[in-house]
Amino acid sequence: MQPNKKTISNPVINRLPRYYRYLDNLLVSGVTRISSGGISKIMGLTPSQIRQDFNHFGGFGQQGYGYNVKQLHDEIGKILHLDKKLPTILIGAGNLGNAVACSTLNNENSGFKLIGIFDKNADNIAEINGFPILPMEKLDDFCKENCPEVAVLCTPPQSAKELADKLITLGIDKFWNFTNYDLLVHHPEVIVENVHIKDSLMALSYRANNSER
Amino acid sequence: MQPNKKTISNPVINRLPRYYRYLDNLLVSGVTRISSGGISKIMGLTPSQIRQDFNHFGGFGQQGYGYNVKQLHDEIGKILHLDKKLPTILIGAGNLGNAVACSTLNNENSGFKLIGIFDKNADNIAEINGFPILPMEKLDDFCKENCPEVAVLCTPPQSAKELADKLITLGIDKFWNFTNYDLLVHHPEVIVENVHIKDSLMALSYRANNSER
Numbered sequence: 001m002q003p004n005k006k007t008i009s010n011p012v013i014n015r016l017p018r019y020y021r022y023l024d025n026l027l028v029s030g031v032t033r034i035s036s037g038g039i040s041k042i043m044g045l046t047p048s049q050i051r052q053d054f055n056h057f058g059g060f061g062q063q064g065y066g067y068n069v070k071q072l073h074d075e076i077g078k079i080l081h082l083d084k085k086l087p088t089i090l091i092g093a094g095n096l097g098n099a100v101a102c103s104t105l106n107n108e109n110s111g112f113k114l115i116g117i118f119d120k121n122a123d124n125i126a127e128i129n130g131f132p133i134l135p136m137e138k139l140d141d142f143c144k145e146n147c148p149e150v151a152v153l154c155t156p157p158q159s160a161k162e163l164a165d166k167l168i169t170l171g172i173d174k175f176w177n178f179t180n181y182d183l184l185v186h187h188p189e190v191i192v193e194n195v196h197i198k199d200s201l202m203a204l205s206y207r208a209n210n211s212e213r
Numbered sequence: 214m215q216p217n218k219k220t221i222s223n224p225v226i227n228r229l230p231r232y233y234r235y236l237d238n239l240l241v242s243g244v245t246r247i248s249s250g251g252i253s254k255i256m257g258l259t260p261s262q263i264r265q266d267f268n269h270f271g272g273f274g275q276q277g278y279g280y281n282v283k284q285l286h287d288e289i290g291k292i293l294h295l296d297k298k299l300p301t302i303l304i305g306a307g308n309l310g311n312a313v314a315c316s317t318l319n320n321e322n323s324g325f326k327l328i329g330i331f332d333k334n335a336d337n338i339a340e341i342n343g344f345p346i347l348p349m350e351k352l353d354d355f356c357k358e359n360c361p362e363v364a365v366l367c368t369p370p371q372s373a374k375e376l377a378d379k380l381i382t383l384g385i386d387k388f389w390n391f392t393n394y395d396l397l398v399h400h401p402e403v404i405v406e407n408v409h410i411k412d413s414l415m416a417l418s419y420r421a422n423n424s425e426r
Contacts, residue, residue, distance in 0.1 A: 016419060
């Protein structure tokens with residue numbers, strides 16, 4: 001089932017991981033079949049919204065029978081390309097880099113394969129999850145030899161621009177960006193997914209202080 | 214300037230931190246005045262969208278003169294209540310909890326004040342940023358004495374439900390949630406801001422494998 005890439009909007013793409021996550025929870029709970037109404041309740045979307053989303057990818061469901069949870073889970077996993085192992089490096093082996101390398105990325109079905117970790121203080125840090133931490137001086141040679149496609153940026157924002165410029169010249173064009181530096185301003189051609197942890201805390205601050213209760 | 218809380222939609226609220234972040238960058242770069250057209254270029258929004266957003270909070274700008282960057286930055290900071298110090302505890306002193314406690318939360322103007330860190334393996338971890346790590350057995354007494362309003366959840370998802378149930382009985386009703394557990398399913402009454410790091414990686418996987426290049 002090949003989706004028509006051009007017709008799929010960002011909100012739909014951003015909902016796919018949520019569907020996958022909820023279906024994963026259902027699988028763990030032993031649920032084998034669920035209606036769009038059932039998914040709508042746990043996800044807070046309308047059943048029609050869910051059917052519309054799934055229609056972008058050819059449907060999935062049998063009218064009246066609901067969805068097979070395992071099949072739907074695996075199909076959405078395929079659409080997300082979680083079976084891929086895109087060669088990935090991580091820069092910045094502080095607490096956040098450590099957390100990302102040890103949990104989210106360290107997963108058979110993440111879609112990515114961590115092949116190197118770099119830090120400017122490499123001498124002080126032994127390893128993460130069995131990976132040696134390499135000094136930044138080795139970045140050029142490593143990229144030439146191993147051709148990573150993806151970089152995870154866990155450095156302070158101050159060094160992010162210079163680092164991104166360098167990584168792009170080394171052939172990397174996909175970024176998972178935790179730095180708050182807006183890569184697309186200078187490099188609109190790359191693929192970037194940003195995690196703005198600070199924005200989330202600010203949104204919580206607004207909501208915490210503006211609740212009606 | 215008091216906004217009319219009822220009229221402000223989630224997308225507008227979620228854009229406020231982005232405005233704040235961009236204005237922060239402009240301040241650091243020494244920019245003192247900027248038009249809505251200028252903000253629109255760096256943020257990828259239309260000037261009319263920006264004016265509409267700001268009108269929810271009474272405007273800010275003088276037509277034709279652009280916005281005073283420092284004033285606008287500080288006004289948005291006030292709207293976000295970043296000057297508050299909501300008493301906050303963090304549960305889960307692993308790498309992620311460490312990163313959050315040491316960087317984002319450890320900030321004079323975060324809107325929150327970290328007053329305690331808890332971990333089920335408290336015996337093995339000395340301290341984070343000068344904070345002693347307390348064992349979970351001390352959670353009840355600590356909450357009764359110190360009345361935290363906010364909890365940051367950095368635990369594995371398996372323990373998240375039980376933990377959230379407990380924290381809510383202890384009077385906590387605001388959560389910054391990194392666990393992927395959907396708190397609102399069982400507790401629609403609380404305020405939750407989720408950080409779904411895993412969802413972001415899945416969205417990157419989709420985009421990385423569906424680029425037109």
